[in-house]
Amino acid sequence: MSDNTKTKNDNVLLEFIDVKKYFPIRQGVFAKTKGYIKAVDGISYDIRKGETFGLVGESGCGKSTTSKLVLLIEPITSGKILFDGKDISNLSQSERQAYRESVQPVFQDPTGSLDPRCRVSTIIAEPLQVRKNMTKEQIHARVLEVLEMAGLRSDHAELFPHQFSGGQRQRIAMARALSTEPKLIILDEPISSLDVSIRANMMNQLLDLQAKLGISYMLIAHDLAVILHMSTRVAVMYVGKIVETGDSKELYEHTAHPYTKALFAAAFHSANEGALILPGEVASPYNPPSGCHFHPRCPNAMPKCKEIEPLLKEISPGHKAACHLFK
Amino acid sequence: MSELANSHLLQVIDLKTHFFVSRGTLKAVDGVSFYLNKGEVLGIVGESACGKSVTGLSLMRLIEPPGKIVGGQILFNGEDLLKLGEKDMLKIRGRQITMIQQNPDTSLNPVFRIGNQIAEAITTHRKLSKEALNEKVIELLRLVRIPSPEVRALDYPHQMSGGMRQRIAGAIALACDANLLIADEPTTNLDVTTQAQYIKLLEQIQSETGVGIIFITHDFGIVSTLTDRVAVMYAGRIVETGPTKDLMEKPAHPYTRALLDSVPKPGSSSTRLHSIQGGPPNPNKMPPGCRFAPRCEKVKPECLKEYPPEVKINNNRSASCYYVG
Amino acid sequence: MNKVFHKRRLFGKRFGKVNPGVVISLVILAGFIICGIFAPFIAPYSPTNINLGDALKPPAFQAGGDVHYPLGTDRLGRDVLSRIIFGARVSLQVAAIGVVASGIIGLTLGVISGYKGGWIDIIIQRAVDIMLGLPMILIAMVLAIIFGASILNVAFVLIIIFWATFARQSRAETLKLRNLDFVTLARTSGTSDFIIILRHIVPNVMGSMLVLATLNVGATITLEATLSFLGAGIPPPAPSWGLMTADGRDMVVTAWWLSFMPGVAISLVVLACNVFGDWLRDRLDPKLRTI
């Protein structure tokens, strides 16, 4: 992967440097490791301050694993993730806590994200209570403040999650994420479990909050249309690797990788030419195809695609693709 | 309704399916009328719980308690299905009307081989010799593009991917050359690229077999590629219907328009989307007038009083809204 | 929606209408608990008061019965009704030990096992499997030979068996909860495991624990009675229902009420526990079913 990204940039908030996450496959009586699932297989990118970075891909592409790495839910196998220039895998206890407050997640399922036995106020206050430097009153005031930011009312604080609709629940999740004044929010499929007529509202709200607070988003979704609408820059993932990345406008106007093209066709239902319908199904990260993982499904596959893994190359400023079609 | 009622493969008139639960009566489908011509593809579009899936199941008369079809007519080839005995209905299900369900992970029986499951769909309605049956199973597997069908017929469902399982569901649906296929969000749980593949497959099968399809979905995008006509459902009723292209270009009902506007378009980057306030009504407590009125930007006093009548916009388009016509 | 309603959801509208079986069960359970606590004030006689002159009186409703002994007397002239009332005390004690102690142990170990995973989980899991698998009646009998029949013996066996049922159930639920997003969220914000367990896991497991506890009250009472019946439980002359049934066993022909009456008491209480427990389970979670 390109090592020249290491050039220090004040604008960069989060930086991935050749990050890998392998899960061992254990089998047999004594749980011997028989191989690895290469969930994330060497990805590098950076998220800048105040931008939305979109990560798009289908099942098993590693986009959710990536978010787990950032959230310290899973340890990184190799490579580095830098936040404000600091490696997140060896932070001191207090740095770790500060990092956790700066990076907050919002998950896909608004029902599962909220403990049915906790009041909204308890749910939102949870990340604040870990700090131990705020009084009860301060915490409560902050809870009411973020509720309002997320488009809810202060009297909602004393209710339980089941008293809200799906869209409102997702707002509660958002309010919780905002409570610690984070610099980065990881949005993992934030709208895909919502009803169609509510989605637009949520997307608008997310964009408004970003404009107001200047936070960065790392947006993870399978729907390219949503990703393009929301993001400043985009990375397309396929079986653990980034196959194309760039400015979202550039990516839309000058789509390079055949896989991205197919995703576009599917997202905007413009697939009237048969070539854009891919044969087969998404490869498994357990036993991915040789060379370019995409080659068995690729309409442009060449003999060398089977043998040589294409590297991510800049094809125009800021626009990179991992494909042998581009020299 | 069209005066050519007799030429319709299916005509549904004022269908009502209610669920009698302890909280009250949920009017999941509350007076739905539409028709489908032979070999036509009709899309039924709506959000979750708008009654679109219940409509599909009602057509097959597979509503389970506490649900019940409480009124209306389902004319299939001119015959009212709601008047048939259960025994006659068995001859229609699988033979003439068939269905593909939403979830590929749970829609096939996990303990039987897929070949047997397809064969059963055939033998339920026809007696065939063992060789002929085998041949037909393989032929069906080919029809849905399963590679090396002779081998895969011996697989159990869990040995296949979601996309393959959904194609098996298609093979089962097509086993007896049915005239009407109800596809209830068959692609919702599939990967994006697999989804496109599946839609293409349905298109090809449709043109090969001439089967009439009712495609139930929440996604206008799929509707635009696959269907000839579309009916938009909201809170248990059809609010607007018409030829797909026409309807999507010039939506008449405010709900349809709002839905279409709320989806990001190519190149719409970072602009505000048109959003609909509030959420769908509780099926337990439907608003008295137009069900969309509480969320509608153009609401008029009469919208809140009485449900707007269906207004004909032109020969094959109509909508239920006081603003139309 | 008001706030109090949701705080007290357990007894709120969510429970729907209460069927008569449940009401009767509650009445029986209340009677059982009252008898257990206030036995000396309710029972007409002492349970161990021997009066050979009045031996083997049939119940009052049968010919030759005595109104002073509504359920008859045993071969030592002890009042059967009084012994049954005092027997409730033994059963209540046993149920309290069996359910409270094993519930606390089981919940703790089950939650830790499910939440922590790893080798702790494997050890606790295996222990649970073995405990549930061992022929406990036989172990109790072995212990009875070693230590002699005693209430301690009974308590030991009850705890050994029933902690495992609580542990298995709470572990299964914890496993499900642990993978839910709200637990992941609590973790990513740095909340300690201890607080996560107290705030998110235990409250969500409590519902099914309550159901299991109710059902286990019935099961502990039955097991104690069975052990006492076999001479491996409460030693005589304590008025245990199982022991009374065993005492009357050889006299089925001449004095049927001796083993019949205490058996009715056991059956009624256990039935009440099961009816109430099932109802509670249906209300709290229709999907929750024990095997």
Next chain:
Amino acid sequence: MTRYLINRLTQGIIALFLSSVLVFILLRMTGDPTLLLLTPDATLADVAALRVQLGLDQPYPVQYFLFMRNILQGDFGNSLFYHRPVLDLIAARFPATLLLAITANALGMAIALPFGVIAATHREKWQDTMAKVTAILGQSLPNFWLGIVLIQIFSVWLGWLPSSGYGSLKFLILPAVALGFGSVAAILRLTRSSMLDVLSADYIRLARIKGLPERLVIWKHALRNALIPVVTFAGIYFVRTLAGSVVVETIFAWPGVGRLAYEAVVRRDFPVEQGILILFTALFILFNLMIDIIYLFLDPRVKLR
């Protein structure tokens, strides 16, 4: 598939080992079992001799080793009452217990399975209510009391069936009912709930979509899936009824291992009790292993794991 079997086998062996340790600890909790193994008139010299003979002067791991060696050689000691090898006593009585347990469980399955299915398909109707009542009664009535009431009714009052003994089919009926009632209840309950789960599955709807008659939908598609947990449970329950035979055999004077166990308690015959405990534990684990193998044939999803 072989990996699955090897896995289960290993687990079974581990469980067997752990339970043997547990039994050993239980038996050694008194510190010195010699007092239980000797008659009260034994001298101190006798005690000392027995201690050496049993290896009780050795450290615990060695004691465990000796204990296991004896068991594996089939040496469970001699009965203090009968003065015969424990294993012979158990072997002589075991067929009667097996007969009783098999009859009870066969009866249970034969009644519970069809009625469980009917209850599930007639939810909230009278069939379901009946099943629920049966299930809850079977769960609640203690089997020692049920046995006595059965004797009361069918032997004492009606005089139809013998109250105790062993011989023709007549003798088998009451004990089998007393023992089987609990398993009827348990299997009925599980079949019902398992069927209810399965009946709401999408593949059941698919069977109906195909136009299959309801009879086939239920008895082929649904039952085949619902059986998976039921069979597993029925196997476990079978071993439980073996242990439960202690009570029933005692009441009906059935000459099986259960009655032997009861008599051993009354006579404080420690070696017999210990032998039965060890054997039943081993049986339980063996049975679980068999269930795992049956499982392979019931659920194709297991084969590939």
